[in-house]
Amino acid sequence: xxxxxxxxxxxxxxxxIKKVIDEIRDTVAQKSETYDxxxxxxxxxxxxxxxxxxKKLAAEDKKIKLINFAKNMGKHAAVxxxxxxxxxxxxxxxxxxxxxxxxxxxxxxxxxxxxxxVVMADYPQKKESAFKKFGSAVNSWMIRFLLDKPKGLTxxxxxxxxxxxxxxxxxxxxxxxxxxxxxxRTTRNIATVTIEERDRxxxxxxxxxxxxxxxxxxxxxxxxxxxxLRIATFxxxxxxxxxxxxxxxxxxxxIIHVNTVLGxxxxxxVLLFVGGLILLMLGLIGEYLGRIYICINASPQYIIxxxxxxxxxxxxxxxxxxxx
Numbered sequence: 001x002x003x004x005x006x007x008x009x010x011x012x013x014x015x016x017i018k019k020v021i022d023e024i025r026d027t028v029a030q031k032s033e034t035y036d037x038x039x040x041x042x043x044x045x046x047x048x049x050x051x052x053x054x055k056k057l058a059a060e061d062k063k064i065k066l067i068n069f070a071k072n073m074g075k076h077a078a079v080x081x082x083x084x085x086x087x088x089x090x091x092x093x094x095x096x097x098x099x100x101x102x103x104x105x106x107x108x109x110x111x112x113x114x115x116x117x118v119v120m121a122d123y124p125q126k127k128e129s130a131f132k133k134f135g136s137a138v139n140s141w142m143i144r145f146l147l148d149k150p151k152g153l154t155x156x157x158x159x160x161x162x163x164x165x166x167x168x169x170x171x172x173x174x175x176x177x178x179x180x181x182x183x184x185r186t187t188r189n190i191a192t193v194t195i196e197e198r199d200r201x202x203x204x205x206x207x208x209x210x211x212x213x214x215x216x217x218x219x220x221x222x223x224x225x226x227x228x229l230r231i232a233t234f235x236x237x238x239x240x241x242x243x244x245x246x247x248x249x250x251x252x253x254x255i256i257h258v259n260t261v262l263g264x265x266x267x268x269x270v271l272l273f274v275g276g277l278i279l280l281m282l283g284l285i286g287e288y289l290g291r292i293y294i295c296i297n298a299s300p301q302y303i304i305x306x307x308x309x310x311x312x313x314x315x316x317x318x319x320x321x322x323x324x
Contacts, residue, residue, distance in 0.1 A: 005088030009078035013096035042078040066308035100158035120159040122192035232281040
């Protein structure tokens with residue numbers, strides 16, 4: 001019997017989470033002779049009543065394990081908390097809004113016969129707002145540039161991983177986790193399966209705000225690559241060379257044309273541009289240093305307030321087992 005661990009970070013999904021769990025049960029029941037399941041739902045301090053819904057479901061079904069955060073720590077931290085108690089041979093990542101087509105699970109599972117470590121859904125058409133699509137495109141470009149993501153690979157929330165992948169990802173002990181970076185650091189043996197994404201199971205908009213998208217982008221920029229710092233070095237060298245050449249040209253022009261009047265507007269434009277660039281690079285360096293400082297002070301990745309059908313001790317044991 002193969003155990004599947006479904007990890008679901010929950011935020012503002014009071015009216016959709018039961019649909020997700022019911023579909024998991026129905027899907028696993030189709031091959032109950034081969035698969036069993038457990039569901040790890042992580043409430044990321046959601047302001048709605050999703051935690052009460054989950055507590056009721058967990059009381060009725062011991063296969064549902066519930067972790068409740070004391071404060072909002074972000075989706076990626078919630079996923080890592082779910083990994084810490086997952087016991088399955090395969091870990092299934094799902095959204096809590098019913099958009100992930102769980103009915104396509106076995107299409108993803110079939111890819112493991114070809115030797116892949118991770119299999120992801122690939123949505124030909126995303127059911128999200130234009131703003132979210134833009135953010136996803138920028139995030140995808142950033143991952144490809146900074147982390148050398150394989151060409152053509154898309155990261156989606158509906159995916160299945162072998163247990164060793166999540167075990168390795170959990171070795172990351174610091175705040176500001178970035179799941180795509182952790183995954184690519186572990187394996188690049190990743191496949192995709194084309195599946196149609198569904199609309200949300202309710203009329204609410206996504207809980208992923210502009211601020212959260214920006215925070216995720218900053219995590220990706222600073223967590224797993226020093227390329228931004230190298231770009232800062234290159235830009236500094238480039239502008240030094242440009243400034244040196246411009247200085248020589250100015251001296252030569254002054255010698256040839258004694259009465260040449262230097263352009264005040266162009267000079268101010270150059271000063272403002274270069275000054276802004278310097279401040280931007282200093283801010284980037286400050287972001288790196290600030291995150292190092294926070295990591296040195298052992299800021300927690302997540303804070304567990306309460307658990308159901310599992311205990312904080314189990315989470316601690318899992319962290320020890322994976323080298324955290």
